[in-house]
Amino acid sequence: MNADLQIDARWIIPVVPAGVVLDEHSVIVNRGRIVALLPTTEADARFNPAQRCVLPNHALLPGLVNAHCHAAMTLLRGIADDLPLMTWLQDHIWPVEGALVCAQMVHDGAALAAYEMLAGGITAVNDQYFFPESSARAYREAGMRASLGVPIIEFPTPYARDAGDYLRRGLALADEVRGDEFLVASFAPHAPYTVSDDSFKKIRTYADQLNLRIQCHIHETAFEVEDAKAKNGERPFSRLKRLGLIGPDLTAVHMTQLTVAEIQDVARFGVVIAHCPESNLKLASGFCPVAELLKAGAKVAIGTDGAASNNDLDLLGETRTAALLAKAVAMDAAALSASQALEAATLSGARSLGLEDTIGSLEVGKWADLCAIDFSGLHLAPVFNPISHVVYAASRRDVSDVWVAGAQRVRDGTVLRADPERLRALASDWALKARAVRA
Numbered sequence: 001m002n003a004d005l006q007i008d009a010r011w012i013i014p015v016v017p018a019g020v021v022l023d024e025h026s027v028i029v030n031r032g033r034i035v036a037l038l039p040t041t042e043a044d045a046r047f048n049p050a051q052r053c054v055l056p057n058h059a060l061l062p063g064l065v066n067a068h069c070h071a072a073m074t075l076l077r078g079i080a081d082d083l084p085l086m087t088w089l090q091d092h093i094w095p096v097e098g099a100l101v102c103a104q105m106v107h108d109g110a111a112l113a114a115y116e117m118l119a120g121g122i123t124a125v126n127d128q129y130f131f132p133e134s135s136a137r138a139y140r141e142a143g144m145r146a147s148l149g150v151p152i153i154e155f156p157t158p159y160a161r162d163a164g165d166y167l168r169r170g171l172a173l174a175d176e177v178r179g180d181e182f183l184v185a186s187f188a189p190h191a192p193y194t195v196s197d198d199s200f201k202k203i204r205t206y207a208d209q210l211n212l213r214i215q216c217h218i219h220e221t222a223f224e225v226e227d228a229k230a231k232n233g234e235r236p237f238s239r240l241k242r243l244g245l246i247g248p249d250l251t252a253v254h255m256t257q258l259t260v261a262e263i264q265d266v267a268r269f270g271v272v273i274a275h276c277p278e279s280n281l282k283l284a285s286g287f288c289p290v291a292e293l294l295k296a297g298a299k300v301a302i303g304t305d306g307a308a309s310n311n312d313l314d315l316l317g318e319t320r321t322a323a324l325l326a327k328a329v330a331m332d333a334a335a336l337s338a339s340q341a342l343e344a345a346t347l348s349g350a351r352s353l354g355l356e357d358t359i360g361s362l363e364v365g366k367w368a369d370l371c372a373i374d375f376s377g378l379h380l381a382p383v384f385n386p387i388s389h390v391v392y393a394a395s396r397r398d399v400s401d402v403w404v405a406g407a408q409r410v411r412d413g414t415v416l417r418a419d420p421e422r423l424r425a426l427a428s429d430w431a432l433k434a435r436a437v438r439a
Contacts, residue, residue, distance in 0.1 A: 005029040005406055006049035008040045009060035009372065011386040014362035015346050019339040021386050027060065029368040032405035037362055057376035058400060059386045061342070062361050063123025063369035064315045065349025068215070068253045068274035068303025071138075071146075072109030072129045074116065075100075075430040076308040079438075085221050085283045093308060097130075099437040100430070101158045106131040108426045110138035115418045116313045118144055120396035121371035123404050124359060126251060126274065126303065126352050128188035128215055130159035132173055136183055143409050143417050145369070147353040148173060149188030149215050152203065154196055163199040167206065174210055181405065184212075184353065191217040192236035193224060200243045213249045213354045215274070216240075219262075220254035221285045237262050246271060251352045253303065254279075256286030263289065267296040272352045275344070277321045279305035290322065291330035294340065301348040302341075316396045319345040323391055338391040368406040373398050 007029070012022040014037065026043035028036035036043070080092035106129060117125060127135055128149025139146045150170030152163055160166040174185040187203045189195040195216075207214050218236055219225055228236045237258075240246055248270030255273050258266070266273065275288045293300050302322050304313045319341050326336035336344075350360025359369045373394050375383055380393055402410035409416055 001047050003028045003030045003035060003047045003049045005051045005053070005368070006043055006047055007053045007055065007060060007370065007372075008043070009055040009058050010375070011059045012037065012362065013059055013061040013342070013387055013390065015062055015343055016361040016363055018343060019387065027362060027368065027370065029403075029406040032367055032407070034362060034364050034366055034368050036364065053401070055372050055401070058372045058374050059390060060362075060370060060372050061390065062346040062359065063371045063402065063404065064121045064345050065301070065353065065360060066117060066122050066125040066304055066313065066315050067251065067272070067301035067349045067352040068276055068305055069113070069125050069127050069313065070129045070306030070308070071113035071125065071127045071135060071313075072106040072131075073306035073308040074113045074313070075105065075109040075427060076306075076434065077311050079308060079434060081282075081311075083283070085285055086223065088283060088309065096434055096437050098157065100433055101130050103131045103134045105430060107134040107138050108430060110135040111141065111418075112423050112427055113307070113313055114138055114142035114144055115415050115420070115423055117315075118142060118402055118409050119399065119413070119415050120314055120316060121373070121399040121402055122313070122315050123369040123371065123402060123409075124350070124353060124355065126186075126215060126349070128186075130157060132185075133176070136173075136177065139183060141417065143182075143404055143407060145182045145353075145355070145359070145404065147184050147186045147213065147215075148177065149186045152187060152189040152199060153194045154199065155194075163196065167199070167202060171206065171210075174212060184355070186213040186215055189214070189216045191220070191224070192228060192239060197239075197243060200240065200245055204244045207249060213251060214245065215251040215253060215352075216245070217254055218252045219257040220280075222257050225257045235262075237265075241265065249354070251301075254285065254288065256280055256288050258289055258292075260292075263292050263296050263298065266293060267298040271298065272348065273298060273300045274303040274352055275300050275322055276303045276305040276318075277325050278318055279309045281321075281325070283309055287325065287329045289329065290326040291332060291335035294336070299348050299351055300344050301352040302344045303352075314396050315345055316390070316394060316399075319391055338385070338388045341391050342387055368403055370401075370403040371399060372401040374400040
């Protein structure tokens with residue numbers, strides 16, 4: 001039987017079923033989708049692939065999915081560190097953004113981010129930033145998937161005048177990418193403290209009409225919650241629930257401050273949590289109660305946040321941090337197992353984009369979005385449990401090969417559709433402009 005591609009791997013981690021590792025298996029790809037997953041000896045007997053890739057010391061797994069990112073902020077990496085969230089935002093990030101953000105800056109930052117993400121095994125991202133049309137162009141050039149979150153806030157920026165203008169631009173973007181195999185649009189209201197009730201109601205209406213997801217920073221810090229209670233007498237989560245935002249099409253980002261009742265609501269309403277542990281740690285925002293969320297039946301995905309608050313887009317590293325932090329917070333070594341953490345970085349990440357039926361696990365019929373991790377290095381010897389190795393021992397520098405819809409995007413550690421020197425020059429140019437703003 002003919003096929004486009006056969007990938008033979010020492011180990012395959014399909015994610016579904018959970019905890020399974022397949023020894024000496026192959027993935028068969030045709031027209032960008034997985035058509036078979038079977039022992040290599042059987043694959044050799046049944047298929048005649050046009051192309052074959054042999055990975056003798058590798059674990060092959062689904063492409064990682066970054067559940068929350070501000071990709072273009074790679075150009076602000078390290079610009080303001082060791083600060084609490086509101087000081088970081090109001091005194092440093094927002095002034096620089098106000099001076100620099102434009103369509104070209106966003107394209108260049110997203111291109112740099114796409115390079116970093118693909119090199120680290122990330123094949124899809126839940127992005128949100130100004131000028132998402134420019135991010136779309138960068139992702140198309142790189143050949144990776146993205147949910148393009150259209151930012152919505154009440155005040156003017158170089159991108160839009162007011163909430164109504166942001167919404168109009170979001171509707172136009174949704175029309176532009178409708179039917180695209182790699183890109184989807186979503187609404188990205190920044191946070192309850194920057195978005196009005198009226199805007200949230202409109203977002204709810206448009207999301208229902210267009211079947212678009214919503215992503216929003218919620219309960220990122222204790223200050224946010226206490227400030228809302230002092231001003232409005234209502235916790236932000238309760239307010240969003242009253243406005244109809246709490247539901248299965250919501251990706252709630254950060255969520256470090258949750259009551260028992262809120263945890264139960266997250267699970268009951270099918271909200272996907274985008275957990276960003278390293279950003280939360282760096283900004284001292286708090287701890288997402290991952291163990292309690294999982295026990296309640298909630299879906300927890302993992303995001304890097306932007307490189308201005310992390311300071312990298314390393315989802316493998318983020319997954320390791322998430323697993324370790326969950327254990328420490330819950331005082332339970334089994335709180336987030338390696339298998340659960342890997343699911344959070346793949347299938348639950350796909351849920352955060354609304355793409356769990358097509359990516360996030362290695363199953364027949366899904367797109368062949370794949371990541372190979374080379375275990376041949378001495379720092380990874382010996383191998384007892386490949387899933388444990390992916391989460392606790394390997395790093396993004398061990399990612400060797402990446403495919404999106406069966407098309408190779410990284411080969412032997414080289415990102416194929418990018419010019420590193422050009423990206424380095426662009427980053428230097430934008431750094432000069434940022435320094436001039438801050439001088």
